[in-house]
Amino acid sequence: MARKIFGERWEVIEPISEGGQAFVYKVRDSRQAQDTVFVLKRLKNPKRLDRFEGEIEACKRLNHPGIAPIIDFSLNDPAFYVTNYYDGNLISEAGKFTPLRALDFFIRLCDIVDYAHAQGVIHRDLKPDNVIITTSDDLVVLDFGLCYMQDTEQRLTETMEQVGSRFYMAPEFEGGRAGDVTAKADTYALGKILYFMLTGRHIAREAFRGDNELSNILQNSQVKYITDRILQGSVVEDPSMRVDVKSLRETSVLVRRLITEHYYPGREGSRCRFCGEGHYSSARRADIRVHYPGIEMTDHFDLLICDHCGNIQWFQKKEE
Numbered sequence: 430m431a432r433k434i435f436g437e438r439w440e441v442i443e444p445i446s447e448g449g450q451a452f453v454y455k456v457r458d459s460r461q462a463q464d465t466v467f468v469l470k471r472l473k474n475p476k477r478l479d480r481f482e483g484e485i486e487a488c489k490r491l492n493h494p495g496i497a498p499i500i501d502f503s504l505n506d507p508a509f510y511v512t513n514y515y516d517g518n519l520i521s522e523a524g525k526f527t528p529l530r531a532l533d534f535f536i537r538l539c540d541i542v543d544y545a546h547a548q549g550v551i552h553r554d555l556k557p558d559n560v561i562i563t564t565s566d567d568l569v570v571l572d573f574g575l576c577y578m579q580d581t582e583q584r585l586t587e588t589m590e591q592v593g594s595r596f597y598m599a600p601e602f603e604g605g606r607a608g609d610v611t612a613k614a615d616t617y618a619l620g621k622i623l624y625f626m627l628t629g630r631h632i633a634r635e636a637f638r639g640d641n642e643l644s645n646i647l648q649n650s651q652v653k654y655i656t657d658r659i660l661q662g663s664v665v666e667d668p669s670m671r672v673d674v675k676s677l678r679e680t681s682v683l684v685r686r687l688i689t690e691h692y693y694p695g696r697e698g699s700r701c702r703f704c705g706e707g708h709y710s711s712a713r714r715a716d717i718r719v720h721y722p723g724i725e726m727t728d729h730f731d732l733l734i735c736d737h738c739g740n741i742q743w744f745q746k747k748e749e
């Protein structure tokens with residue numbers, strides 16, 4: 430059977446996915462001798478050509494290792510574009526991470542989205558299905574199919590409903606007016622992605638309470654510590670109460686620093702090194718599974734919690 434070829438050049442190896450708007454295939458370049466794998470995304474419905482063209486324009490405007498570059502494209506039916514193939518897992522497939530790993534990915538995700546915002550591109554469809562973590566732990570944001578580009582003629586009256594994922598769509602999408610949706614919609618979706626990376630769960634908007642029922646005390650404390658400080662500026666109904674992605678990133682870097690600097694000989698009763706006001710009281714001793722980069726081990730720890738701000742310090746228990 431003859432192989433399917435696009436643009437007289439891109440030979441289909443196998444399909445990757447079929448979404449509402451597009452087919453995605455692994456392809457190879459028939460003009461190249463070596464068998465490098467690329468990805469070809471093909472528009473399904475020619476009536477959506479405007480938006481597909483917007484996706485291509487946005488990706489051409491964005492030059493960042495975390496955003497797939499446009500290698501070739503065609504707007505003739507069937508419209509398609511070709512980009513790099515990234516081997517890895519979607520965040521949705523990778524599931525739950527340890528708190529620090531989640532925070533680390535989150536900070537890098539904020540970097541990419543903040544870069545896009547600085548170039549005038551709002552993604553508007555950020556979700557765990559649209560971010561790949563490559564086998565070398567790099568992040569790539571996919572699918573600018575719903576993006577909004579500032580300084581373009583893009584119509585603001587188009588209907589946005591039913592297009593993105595409801596779990597990750599900011600409430601202002603529901604008005605159905607694309608003009609209501611600003612960069613703060615990405616702030617909202619990012620907060621929910623962080624929540625997913627911390628807990629492995631999609632949180633419906635109605636169900637979101639900022640808490641969780643995780644059982645492990647350390648996980649619980651750290652997850653709560655992170656979510657308390659980051660989600661209050663992102664997963665909130667009113668867009669004007671949300672911070673921009675740059676501040677979201679800055680807060681996250683600070684939270685990471687506060688969490689990672691917790692190995693110190695803390696003492697019960699000593700002044701809190703975070704707020705400077707409260708004092709530490711001993712929460713409990715625990716055998717905790719720790720995840721250092723590349724190492725997983727069970728160790729004994731003492732946890733101290735500030736009675737004023739709730740900052741948690743923990744240190745390795747010395748064997749008597």
Ligand SMILES: Nc1ncnc2c1ncn2[C@@H]1O[C@H](COP(=O)(O)OP(=O)(O)O)[C@@H](O)[C@H]1O
Pocket residue numbers: 445446447448449450451452453468470497512513514515516519558559561571572573574
């Ligand atoms: N460059 C790529 N490298 C690897 N996989 C990709 C790439 N682009 C898309 N995919 C896969 O195809 C799926 C659909 O692509 P996406 O651009 O999100 O299209 P859709 O609009 O159908 O959601 C992604 O979730 C991912 O699994």
Ligand SMILES: [Mg+2]
Pocket residue numbers: 448558559572
């Ligand atoms: Mg997608």
